[in-house]
Amino acid sequence: MSDFAWYSRMSYSSDLTQGDLLMQCPIPFPNASMYKAILENEATAEEPVDIKTGNLVVLSQACDLVNEKLDTVVLCPYWPLTEIMKTSEYFKSKNGKESLRQGKEPAYHLLNRYTSSEIEIDYSVVDFHRIYTLPKDYLKAFTITQAHRLRLLPPYREHLSQAFARYFMRVGLPVDIDKEEIKKIAVS
Numbered sequence: 001m002s003d004f005a006w007y008s009r010m011s012y013s014s015d016l017t018q019g020d021l022l023m024q025c026p027i028p029f030p031n032a033s034m035y036k037a038i039l040e041n042e043a044t045a046e047e048p049v050d051i052k053t054g055n056l057v058v059l060s061q062a063c064d065l066v067n068e069k070l071d072t073v074v075l076c077p078y079w080p081l082t083e084i085m086k087t088s089e090y091f092k093s094k095n096g097k098e099s100l101r102q103g104k105e106p107a108y109h110l111l112n113r114y115t116s117s118e119i120e121i122d123y124s125v126v127d128f129h130r131i132y133t134l135p136k137d138y139l140k141a142f143t144i145t146q147a148h149r150l151r152l153l154p155p156y157r158e159h160l161s162q163a164f165a166r167y168f169m170r171v172g173l174p175v176d177i178d179k180e181e182i183k184k185i186a187v188s
Contacts, residue, residue, distance in 0.1 A: 006112045008151040014140040019157030021150040072133040081123040109163040119148040125130040128167040
């Protein structure tokens, strides 16, 4: 097995690109007070935002970030595989874990583990069910505070991007081809 690095380490840098892992990033969520103020055309709301934290991975394209084409950044959360296994019998099974590893679970993407003296992550699962956008300047300010963070390297970040694209571009047909009818067709 070749030693092909999955990650590079970043420290105290505002540099932000596709595949950056942002650990314990504060995520502001508008709350009921904010919604009420907006709907009633009020100028302000009491405590309009709830702050949660999460581990996020940057999914916006690197070229758009580098060329300053974005004001907001697309992100998805990632969780330790062991956390997903606690909520799903399927992912506890060998078949479930192998299906994740092979990329056969469209809503999820498996990331490799990483261990160093500064930072450690276990096998993690990116969850495409939850898609966030946060201001780029906000994220850059957050990254400066991070003593240690990881960045997915090519081709792993492109592999993640491709998995996200496959999930996002799915098309559900209102009427599919009947699988029983297709089985009856024979070569004459």
